[in-house]
């Protein structure tokens with residue numbers, strides 16, 4: 001069943017950051033190892049071979065792989081929700097309970113999802129839980145640990161998930177003999193129609209609890225809010241969602257837990273902006289620094305860096321500080337930092353300052369202002385009069 005699927009990366013024995021070539025190599029090795037031609041009649045090898053092929057099919061497809069990374073098996077397997085019967089479409093919905101509710105409203109007849117009959121004792125995967133976390137620009141760039149509050153369903157600690165008060169135990173439902181469903185026979189003009197419906201006596205669980213646990217009221221499960229510390233990897237960006245395997249609702253009947261999905265919000269930074277793994281910032285310099293050249297101090301994620309501005313720097317000139325950007329998510333290396341120069345024109349000048357500038361202006365000419373000269377040449381017709 002879909003619920004017990006192994007992690008695709010694990011199946012191929014590769015790392016989450018695996019590149020295309022390495023992935024192909026790992027696939028070839030595994031496929032060779034379990035190839036049915038080499039293990040005629042070996043069911044276990046056949047199963048492994050299928051598993052390997054399925055894993056490679058998903059991981060070698062960029063789009064499917066991205067979905068798998070985000071949502072796990074549920075993201076790539078169309079049958080995942082339908083077959084398991086306990087995988088909710090979203091939020092904290094618990095299909096197991098929903099099935100029971102439907103069962104009691106309609107007096108049964110709710111024969112499971114996707115046309116399959118739900119075995120009340122079959123292991124089913126828990127739903128995903130979600131949480132959000134706010135982090136600073138620097139925390140996103142360098143990675144951090146954050147504690148989030150997660151509301152999720154877990155097995156009740158007091159009864160160990162059995163739903164029975166300490167010292168007592170459940171008994172098999174005498175109506176359905178533990179199967180959770182009963183067969184009804186309807187007579188119609190076309191003959192008898194036999195159908196299976198959820199057992200009303202035990203609501204499909206197959207068990208009767210005489211002495212329910214006081215903590216969970218016999219459900220065996222409780223919804224509670226827990227604090228969970230999550231490792232946020234360096235390079236994460238605003239709006240990305242982290243998936244913590246097994247951090248969601250507990251599975252039923254020893255089924256696997258759902259995942260915890262954490263949406264990451266990154267607060268804007270007062271001087272840095274981000275595009276991919278590159279960092280952008282604008283640095284204002286004075287008119288004379290631009291004209292004469294200067295050594296300026298540039299803030300970077302790794303601290304201050306001195307940079308020499310050459311003589312005659314123009315507004316909008318840009319320079320690159322290689323490797324001073326953001327750590328690549330799950331990869332080696334960093335982006336770059338781009339610094340854009342703006343030239344601040346002085347304001348609120350005193351009489352004396354103005355006088356000095358006029359004197360300066362009187363001794364400068366065309367050769368100092370090449371751009372202006374060239375513009376006038378090109379626009380000569382417009383300046384005729």
Ligand SMILES: [Zn+2]
Pocket residue numbers: 173174175176177178179180181199200201202203204205206207
């Ligand atoms: Zn029953």
Ligand SMILES: [Zn+2]
Pocket residue numbers: 156157158159160161162163164213214215216217218219220221
């Ligand atoms: Zn309990």
